[in-house]
Amino acid sequence: MKVHSVEEYINSLPEDRKIVIQNIRQVILKNLPEGFQETISYGMIGYVVPHSIYPKGYHCNPKEPLPFISIASQKGHIAIYHLGLYADQSLKQWFTNELSQHSKSKLDIGKSCIRFKKINEIPYDLIGKLCTKMSVQNWISLYEKAFNKR
DSSP: OOOOSHHHHHHTSOHHHHHHHHHHHHHHHHHSOTTOEEEEETTEEEEEEOTTTOTTOBTTBTTSOEEEEEEEEOSSSEEEEEHHHHHOHHHHHHHHHHHHHHOSSOOOBOSSEEEESOGGGOOHHHHHHHHHTOOHHHHHHHHHHHTOOO
């Protein structure tokens, strides 16, 4: 099912997942530095650097704004995709170290994807802190160093 708005995405979820995604969304909106824009990106709720700030867009598809964070309800977990974790190993190390103080669950993390299988153990406070760690300008600089080889 293709969704066209954040509300449509949230309303498409089962009730238990809907509450979790709404809670994560509120934490992100409260803590994300100014300049990022909420949208539907790649079928998920996304937080991007809009073309008005970064006209080059995403190197994979310049017509798309530069992605930063996405949240999604996947089959067996809730996922938070944070591209800053992929591009900045010190940020990923900070998050990994902090998670043990905020959750009893074993860390399940990929290059940029944090997977939460137990929806009652999501560390909302830590997600909020993670959101504050990188401004739009920090992300653009890091992105251009790490990914943009044009």
